[in-house]
Amino acid sequence: xxxxxxxxxxxxxxxxxxxxxxxxxxxxxxHTGTHGKVLCPVCLWTRSSRCMLRQGCQRYRYDCxxxxxxxxxxxxYLTGGSVCLHADASDRFRLTNQQSATLDDEGFxxxxxxxxxxxxxxxxxxxxxxxxxxxxxxxxxxxAELERDANALKxxxxxxxxxxxxxCFQFEQDSKxxxxxxxxxxxxxxxxxxxxxxxxxxxxxxxxxxxxLDRGAMAIKDLCVLAQALLALEGPxxxxxxxxxxxxxxxxxxEWSLENLTQVYSMLQAGVGVGGRxxxxxxxxxxxxxxxASSLSPSSISQILNSLVVLNQTQAIPLxxxxxxxxxxxxxxxxxxxxxxxLEALMHFGHSDQYFVDALEKHVPKNTFTMEAEAVTKVLQYxxxxxxLSKAIFDAVAExxxxxxxxxxxxxxxxxxxxxxKLGYLPPNAGELFCKVEGILxxxxxxxxxRTLLNLLHCCTLIERFPVNxxxxxxxxxxxxxxxxxxxxxxxxxxxxxxQLFMTVKLECPFYKGPNLLPKYRVKSFLxxxxxxxxxxxxxxxxxVKAGLIDLLGxxxxxxxxxxxxxxxxxDVEIKLDEEGYVLPASxxxxxxxxxxxxxDGHKRFCANTHHLLGKEVIKQRHLKLLGYDVVQxxxxxxxxLWDRAEIVEYLHKKIFPHSYRLSW
Numbered sequence: 001x002x003x004x005x006x007x008x009x010x011x012x013x014x015x016x017x018x019x020x021x022x023x024x025x026x027x028x029x030x031h032t033g034t035h036g037k038v039l040c041p042v043c044l045w046t047r048s049s050r051c052m053l054r055q056g057c058q059r060y061r062y063d064c065x066x067x068x069x070x071x072x073x074x075x076x077y078l079t080g081g082s083v084c085l086h087a088d089a090s091d092r093f094r095l096t097n098q099q100s101a102t103l104d105d106e107g108f109x110x111x112x113x114x115x116x117x118x119x120x121x122x123x124x125x126x127x128x129x130x131x132x133x134x135x136x137x138x139x140x141x142x143x144a145e146l147e148r149d150a151n152a153l154k155x156x157x158x159x160x161x162x163x164x165x166x167x168c169f170q171f172e173q174d175s176k177x178x179x180x181x182x183x184x185x186x187x188x189x190x191x192x193x194x195x196x197x198x199x200x201x202x203x204x205x206x207x208x209x210x211x212x213l214d215r216g217a218m219a220i221k222d223l224c225v226l227a228q229a230l231l232a233l234e235g236p237x238x239x240x241x242x243x244x245x246x247x248x249x250x251x252x253x254x255e256w257s258l259e260n261l262t263q264v265y266s267m268l269q270a271g272v273g274v275g276g277r278x279x280x281x282x283x284x285x286x287x288x289x290x291x292x293a294s295s296l297s298p299s300s301i302s303q304i305l306n307s308l309v310v311l312n313q314t315q316a317i318p319l320x321x322x323x324x325x326x327x328x329x330x331x332x333x334x335x336x337x338x339x340x341x342x343l344e345a346l347m348h349f350g351h352s353d354q355y356f357v358d359a360l361e362k363h364v365p366k367n368t369f370t371m372e373a374e375a376v377t378k379v380l381q382y383x384x385x386x387x388x389l390s391k392a393i394f395d396a397v398a399e400x401x402x403x404x405x406x407x408x409x410x411x412x413x414x415x416x417x418x419x420x421x422k423l424g425y426l427p428p429n430a431g432e433l434f435c436k437v438e439g440i441l442x443x444x445x446x447x448x449x450x451r452t453l454l455n456l457l458h459c460c461t462l463i464e465r466f467p468v469n470x471x472x473x474x475x476x477x478x479x480x481x482x483x484x485x486x487x488x489x490x491x492x493x494x495x496x497x498x499x500q501l502f503m504t505v506k507l508e509c510p511f512y513k514g515p516n517l518l519p520k521y522r523v524k525s526f527l528x529x530x531x532x533x534x535x536x537x538x539x540x541x542x543x544x545v546k547a548g549l550i551d552l553l554g555x556x557x558x559x560x561x562x563x564x565x566x567x568x569x570x571x572d573v574e575i576k577l578d579e580e581g582y583v584l585p586a587s588x589x590x591x592x593x594x595x596x597x598x599x600x601d602g603h604k605r606f607c608a609n610t611h612h613l614l615g616k617e618v619i620k621q622r623h624l625k626l627l628g629y630d631v632v633q634x635x636x637x638x639x640x641x642l643w644d645r646a647e648i649v650e651y652l653h654k655k656i657f658p659h660s661y662r663l664s665w
Contacts, residue, residue: 108135112142118155121146122163133182136167137189144192153194172201175208180218183208184225191232206233213243216250220260223248224267231271245278253288261289262300269307286316293322298330302338305345320349324356331359336375343378352386352608365396369404376400377412384419387614389607391427394420398427402436410448413440414456421459423607424615434465441470450483451494458497461504462615464622471505472514474498480521495523496533499568504619507626526620527570533616537562537572538602541636545600548648549573552656553583559598560586567627569620573598581660596656597629602636611637632656 108131115121121143125131131139143164147153158164171178171186178186187205195202209226212218218226223244230238248264256264264285267273273282289296289304296304301323308316327334327342334342346352364371364379380397383390397416405413417437420426427433437460441448448456457467457474473479480498484490502517526533542561550556553575563571576584577594584592605617613621621631632655642648 105132105134105138109138112138115142115146118143118146118158118161122161125163125167133171133178134185136171137182137185140164140167140186140189140193144189148192148194159193159195168195168201172204175204178208180212180222181225183212184218184222184229188225188229188232191229197233202233210240213240213247216247218247220248220251220256221263224260224263227267227272228270236271236274236277241272245272245281249281253284258292258296258300261285261292262296262303265304265307269310273311282311282313283315286313286319290319290322293319293326296323296326298327298333299335299338301327301330302334302341306341309341309345309348314349317349317351320345320351324351324353328353328355328359331356331363336372339375340378343382347382347385350386352388354609357388357390361390361392364393368396368400373404373408373412377408377415380419381415384422387423387606387608389423389425389610389612391425394423394425395427395429398429398433402429402432405436405440410444411452413437414448414452418455418459421462421615424463424613424618426463430465434460437465438467438469441467445470445473450479450486454483454494454497454501458501459615461501462619464508466504466509468505468509468512471501471512474501475515475517477518480518490521492523492528493531493533495521496526496528496568499523500526500533500619503567503623507623523568525564525570526568527564534570534620535602535605535614535617537600538604538636541602541639542572542600544639544648545573545598545634545652548645548652551645551649552652557585557587558583565627567623569624571597571624571629572600575656595629597624597631598656599631599633601633606635611635 111124112121115124121139125139128135143158147155147158153159168190175183183205187202187209190202190205191197209229213223213226227241227244230240230244234240264281268278268282272278286308293301305320305323308320313319324346331339346356360379364376368376376397379393382388383393398420401416408416420433437456445453454474457470460467483494498517499522502522505512527536546556546561549559553559558575560574561572563574565571574586575596575598576586576588576592577596578584578591579593581594599617599621601613601617606613621633624631634652634655638651639648642651
């Protein structure tokens with residue numbers, strides 16, 4: 001079946017008449033129910049024994065004899081304009097029973113992809129002699145992609161274009177002659193174009209879809225498209241969705257193609273499976289996908305991972321790990337959008353793989369100047385979230401940032417810079433990088449959201465890049481009110497960031513003369529449950545160090561643990577000394593000549609698989625030194641080598657008292 005285009009359509013004159021249903025439908029629609037209400041026209045049009053639209057029969061206010069295609073507002077389906085499909089549309093595209101030998105659906109779809117506006121699509125359609133129903137449905141879909149903007153159309157007048165009305169008219173008149181694929185794709189495209197669901201076109205497409213669904217012969221790919229169209233029409237409670245899913249489940253999963261598997265995941269992600277619906281089907285798919293993961297294409301892996309995120313399949317970690325294993329060989333083949341989905345999934349499920357990181361290190365540095373901004377941002381965001389310090393990636397991104405940052409959004413700018421502070425890393429071009437950041441802040445300060453701006457400035461201080469020129473604006477009461485009004489108010493982490501920013505200015509920028517942070521915005525401790533500006537001490541490592549300190553000092557009373565200082569920081573261990581260097585009891589609070597702060601740094605205080613301290617630990621030790629403490633670092637990678645009791649005592653003595661002779665107790 002094909003659509004034949006009549007080239008001389010411009011010479012035709014259209015007579016616009018009020019929209020009405022076909023005679024048979026109009027006659028049926030005048031029948032009333034037992035209570036004298038107008039019956040659902042969808043139920044009357046189809047030969048199905050049940051209502052296809054669960055909410056359809058409840059809409060008695062619509063009278064088919066006076067129904068029009070003007071804009072309607074519905075919480076489940078928002079229409080953005082009107083489209084004349086029946087009496088005022090001419091026969092511009094005619095059905096023929098012959099397939100043209102020159103038809104090329106794939107080539108046509110490729111040409112559609114190059115169209116940057118609806119006008120270009122219409123021009124392409126006018127250049128064709130014949131087209132299949134698949135080509136026509138693809139054209140509608142492309143117009144929807146170009147014109148759809150959230151829940152409305154950018155230009156509702158596009159629905160009144162002559163070519164579009166001619167296409168819709170042909171779909172309406174010959175719905176029974178369409179292929180299954182052409183039918184469901186046309187229906188889905190119309191839902192994306194926000195065509196009135198009570199128009200003659202939509203009623204005929206839905207009713208024909210119901211009849212073919214009842215026959216039980218539709219392919220999985222068509223069932224998936226139909227489900228997405230029904231979801232757009234009626235939401236997840238649409239009565240027609242249940243038989244669609246039942247027919248999908250009726251096909252043996254082992255007989256599904258890999259394309260079918262991806263399509264079903266996409267369908268469930270679109271909303272059909274949200275809220276725990278059809279979890280049994282998802283569980284079966286998750287298990288089956290593990291066995292075929294090695295055969296999936298890059299686009300399929302990306303799509304499935306994205307679906308697992310949207311559907312929050314936290315129990316599918318084995319599948320995530322398996323898919324991540326196979327992403328390694330596809331990193332260079334992913335499109336930027338696909339790579340973004342992969343990285344989002346790995347962040348969502350908290351998984352990282354060294355081989356995947358190695359593949360990123362080969363791919364990203366060569367493409368940072370050509371990759372989409374969001375893809376570059378996600379790579380750095382992933383490294384920051386998983387505490388992965390890849391100098392190859394960070395150096396390449398820092399270099400490209402200097403040249404490309406002007407075209408980035410404020411969110412992308414902040415998300416690219418924040419990992420540098422979080423991981424405590426300064427790239428070779430740090431001077432140029434932060435000059436660029438300062439220039440952007442000067443010109444686009446007001447464009448940053450308050451929380452985003454605070455996160456950015458705070459991360460800069462972690463690596464000794466002090467935003468003195470902007471601190472006064474942050475401490476301004478107006479900005480603090482904006483910060484409090486944005487989101488869920490001022491939570492503990494925001495107040496901690498403000499307090500640490502204030503401390504940094506006071507300790508490291510004595511020349512700052514701007515306003516101070518009001519006391520009500522300051523916290524007493526940076527160590528809080530969950531997200532915190534300090535990392536809690538590793539208990540196992542602490543217990544080993546504590547035993548060694550008791551042997552070294554002679555008693556537990558000579559050191560204190562988990563000491564909250566007046567400066568918000570919590571010390572893992574504090575040792576007090578008098579003027580002559582003798583150790584004082586921990587309970588002594590009078591004249592104290594020296595204070596030694598032991599930082600017992602476990603694995604979580606370092607970047608993954610490195611000996612590089614995180615930014616928040618670096619600033620803590622830096623501030624403690626400025627506050628007069630003698631900071632002694634006891635890292636896990638040194639202490640893990642010591643198992644003999646005598647070796648531990650000797651190590652602690654050299655670290656804490658490097659210039660004194662050790663007495664034997």
